[in-house]
Amino acid sequence: MRVLRAMATGQRAMMLKDIAAAAGMAPSKAHRYLVSLIRSGLVEQDPANARYDLGPFALSMGLVALDRLDRIRLGQNTIAQLRDEVNETTALAVWGGDGPVIVRWERPRRPITVNVTTGTTGTTGTTLDLLSSGTGLVFAAWLPQQATAALLAREMTSERLPEALRSKQAVNALLERIRSQGYATTASYHYVPGVAGAAAPVFNVKNEISMALLTVGVQGMFDCSEDGAVVHALKRHARQLSERLGATLYAGEPISAVYPDLSLPG
Template identity: 60%
Template sequence: MSEELEGKHGVQSLEVGMGILKAMATGKRSMMLKDIAASAEMPPSKAHRYLVSLIRSGLVEQDPLTSRYNLGPFALNLGLVALDRLDRIRLGLSAITDLRDAVNETTALAVWSDNGPVIVRWERPRRPITVNVVTGTTLGVLGSAIGRVFAAWLPERQTEALIRRELESGKAPLGVHTMEDARSLLAGVKARGVSVISGDYVIRGVEAVAAPVFNFKNEITLVIVLVGVEGSMDMRDDGPTLTELRQAAAALSARLGAPSESAG
């Protein structure tokens, strides 16, 4: 068999398997083999062979008492991950727009990448003097409010290499020289629940405050940040600015399925 035919055969097999999954996803909660075969428009013997492989992969499971088939744990996990990735940016954009309207400051949304935090959306306030944020900008870990929030809640194995690089290159904030210094800084961020930087930001004359957003697995998935001209924002913990930010992050976390202890 030629490589081209082998490739086509492999794709066809995947499509058959996906047809079975689609039949199960649009059918009843649990289905008999004959019902799955009829919905997928194939003989029961053929459907059974595919179901065996789908069970091994975790995409399908079979009840040993009733012999009925249902979507398996891996299928559920795929759906939840897809939901998280699909909806989080759309919901995040709505959240930072509403927050911008509430506090009249520049708001932005960031995700984590292999190179550190990246700005994916931002909203301009309705005031004559504003701070612009460039979409696609990759920020430092220790020197930015967004980076500190991600590093405070992400596992250290995901951030350590970037942090050590900043320490070695002299890009860390004043007073932060070692990993222990960095851990102490991040512990303070986590204890406060937000990261506030004023007077020592990466851009002179700018200040920022950022808060974490969690997903259904109670993992940090986004960061919301407010950015303004230095001295323009009320940075008190109990002030309206930080209150609005915390509420926005908590509400978005709740929309993404985070446990109440994270979203609240």
């Protein structure tokens, strides 16, 4: 398993010495394992350059695992665990074409809570704004430009937004900062007055944003600071869920590198 894990995280065909180093074992020992793995179909070797890569049986196993993977079920379990840890309202959102849609949520065990509305993609009244919700900012930061440019341009004309966010340069700078820090927050200009929230992206096997985890609370009672327990827990659970869905960008590559050149046109 150490050999297979080393090859899977290597993201390319590898020489024996590199596999051995990544697996933390002597090359002679790694070679014995590789011979057995080749016989099983989990590994193959290119005779032209002697490099090893994952074999056809490993590919078949991966495809079967992806086919059986239920991202919403896994996300439901994650937001329940996050709720138990931070005791705040937590939710799961997916992209609905015209914006993020909350599909699951968990109520905290406290007397004053923030409830959220769930729906399916395309359901009227459940789509979140991009610039006035942490969830929207997360999708705006990591979705391809063509998916969000028109929505962002329309929202920038809203008088509900701070004056500082009504320009392309300001929005681009904000989204770049979100990609750098790995999460987004909103408070003073949240689309629901008196509510503060934080959200983090969840990536899939293609290292593309698949969902967003979010937690919301009453403004003034909700800690969404970078060093706070809520944000730390949110980012940790988002990372763990991403890895469960097959994302590999956390294995040494910064989260901002997924879409490093996104910006609004003009």
